[in-house]
Amino acid sequence: MSALLKVRNLRIHAGPVEVVRQVDLVLNAGETLGVIGESGSGKTVTCLALLRLLPDGLTAGADAMVWRDADLGSLSDREFRPYRGRQMAMVFQDPVGSFNPVKTIGWHLRTALDRRRAGAPWRPLAVTLLADVGIPHPDAVLERYPHQLSGGMLQRALIAMIVALEPGLIIADEPTTNLDNIVEQQILALFRDLQERLSAAFVFITHDIGIAAQISDRLLVMYAGEVVETGPAAAILAAPRHPYTRGLIATARALTARAETLAEIPGQLPLPGARPTGCVFRPRCAVARPGCEAPQPLRAIAPGRAIRCLLDD
Amino acid sequence: MTEPLLRIEDLTVRFRDPNREGGTLTALDGVSLDVAPGEILGLVGESGSGKTTLGKTALRLHEPAGGRILLRGRDIAHLSEAALRPHRRAMQMVFQDPLSSFNPRQTIATAIATPLLLHRLCSKAEVRARVLAILEEVGLPAAFAPRFPHQMSGGQLQRAAIGRALALSPDLIVADEAVSKLDVSVRAQILNLLRAVQRRSGLAMIFITHDLHVARFLCHRVAVMHFGKLLEIGPVEEVFDRPRHDYTRALIGTLHSPAAKQGNAP
Structure with missing residues (x-):
């Protein structure tokens, strides 16, 4: 598989506040990356940054951003223009705006x-x-x-x-969230079909684990502006490793299984300016322990799989 | 069956058609259903199917063109605003967007206290204690009382909105997509809260949602709406396991959805 887009250490700032940090991405032709996260997790701005479509007030930087053989980082906005739309296209939640x-x-x-x-x-x-x-x-x-x-x-x-x-890359940001269930399934089928025909790289942003499972080859789980878990979709869905991913999947499963009480993730997402030091999920984490107050790197735990957590089980 | 709390008979609601001079749109077309005391009835269907219109008309936020709305046997379909007022306390609503259902310049304590005082449910001396008790019931610490809506997250505000509705000890709450805008992790908190609150207080609820998983989790019975008509209604298990109508079958079919990609766990 050939990498179409490689991004290393993407970060996004709103003034002095780091909104998104340390995002590495490799997008391969013919492969779908599902990006999961709640509102405020940074999934949308990350994708907007790839297309240089960030709203005023947000700035992005990266150590490397390479599209096929072109170094996108060195291009001026004008030189970048032919890439947007023709090479990299984006579908938004609300089609009217497009x-x-x-x-x-x-x-x-x-x-x-x-x-x-x-x-x-x-x-x-x-x-x-x-x-x-x-x-x-x-x-x-x-x-x-x-x-x-x-x-x-x-x-x-x-x-x-x-x-x-x-285009070689299609980014779809919650493209079915506003649609009814039946239409949603039809649109998902279209996307799958489209991707097979174009053998494009495909990024699908969603907050719905069920949808992500239907369409993704790999998953990227974001929380509070950081990637907390990434790897093959089947492996993560079968055995999530980061406590946040576990919480998300447990909640979705409990709803489907009609459990008496839904598994909750207590608390809420911190605001970008008020993130805790160390592991950003720590205040909501049921298994936080000494050591979690130190910053957590994204560490490899298996081929193609990494988590931003010090737990080993 | 016990006497229904709410009985809706042959309800028809029409709106002026904005695109045609003098034209009308039929939003609800002869809908009949009962809500028993202490039951959660789910209204499902796609956008434009009339779910919200039905919920709002049941609370007489719209006046119907035809049919009856019997609240404990009394027809409120055409009561005047003044005649409705004594019934308003018994029927409360929780909306999708909690931020727009609070006055941005009022604290949460004021927002909860105002209806209590208006309906003379407690004296001025008691009101602060009542507000704090309500906040506690919906899982908000007392520290939230003096906050303004913009100082709270969506989940916290939705808790406050549920608290405000509960404050009046209503018999019926209409919740219109009350968890749709919330994040996945917070949605579970609010669903658990709604279920606990309903069990504790024994109130009835009309729960409007397009999310079938949520309907199945929370509701006792479910009604399927399509183009302003009620297609079918029944116990949640029965409708989900043995849908009778083709449209319901298609809708339910999306639940046991097409195989996950390459054997991903569903």
């Missing part, structure tokens, strides 16, 4: 297709793309405006645009 409200769906698809169609008429291509993502009456939909489509249909249209762009 469309120009005064342009038709057809205009969007034509724009996405323009780079690749090499003079071929765009319309038949666009119709095929829409039909492929399960949009009925694609010919008519080309004339519609974004507000005339439902959330699920718009998310499909956005996926069709991404197929047109054929």
Whole structure:
């Protein structure tokens, strides 16, 4: 497997506050990385930083950021522009924001297709793309405006645009959170299909362990701006090692199993400016012990697997 | 069956259609159901199915175009605002976004105390002790009483919102996606709290959710809504194990969802 994107020691600052720290990423072609974490864990800003889309006030830095053979870190914003969208595309939770409200769906698809169609008429291509993502009456939909489509249909249209762009990396940030269960499953199936066809690297951000299990090859678990556990999805889901990952998975399982009382993770996520020293999960951790007050490195525990915790069992 | 706390008969609600001059949208189309005292009834269905409209109309936050809303046998479907007031105490609501359901310029103590005083449920002298007791009941330390909403996390605020609803000892709480906005780890805390509170006080609850796992965990019975109609209603186990309607079957099917990737544990 070849690495498409390699990132070493990515960090994001909001003024003096370190919002995200020490994130290493390797994204391989044809592989899906599930990024799990609660709101405030830094999963979205990490991905925005990869595309240089951070909102004002946040700055990112990394020791290395390499896309195929290109050193992205050395590029100016202008030089980076051809990579965004064409090479690396992002799907957001709310598809409405990804469309120009005064342009038709057809205009969007034509724009996405323009780079690749090499003079071929765009319309038949666009119709095929829409039909492929399960949009009925694609010919008519080309004339519609974004507000005339439902959330699920718009998310499909956005996926069709991404197929047109054929990017090497697709980042999807909670793309099904606003959708109903039935539509959610359809969209997930589309993503799986899309990834197989493009053999792109795929990053799927979610807070839902069940969804992550359905789609991920590898998992990255984030908590309070740090990676706390990473490794093959099957291995982590079968035997999570970090206490936070264990808590998340236990909660999800208890809900499915209809336990009498749900396993809770007591307390709450610390604010970025008020993180505890040492292990950031320590105040909520049931198995914290002497030694946890020291900063924890992300340490390898098995091939491809690492945790930011000193516990050995 | 015991006398229902709430009986909804052939309820129809229409709204003005914003896109068509003089047009109407039928949000609820002839829905009938009962809520027994002390039961948690789940309302599930996709967005736009009428779950929220049903919950709000049951509390008479909307006036129905047709049908009856019987609260302990008394029809409140068309009561005036003044005539409704004595019934308001008995019916409380918890919303999805706790931040927007509190006045940003009031402390949590004031937010909980105001309805107590308005409904003359306790004297001014007792109110502080009552507020602290309520906070304790929902798992908030007394230190939160003087805080403002923006000084609290989503989970803490949702606890306070539940406390405010409980303060009036209601017979019925309508909770509209009350855990949907919360983080996974905090959601479990609030679900456990709701279950404990309901058992302790024996109140009835209409729990609106699009999350089937949550409905299955918390609810005794579940009603499936689709396009303003009630498709089916029954004990949670029965609806989940033996759904009768095709739509319910499709919805439930998403639970035992497509094989996890490469044998990942579900």
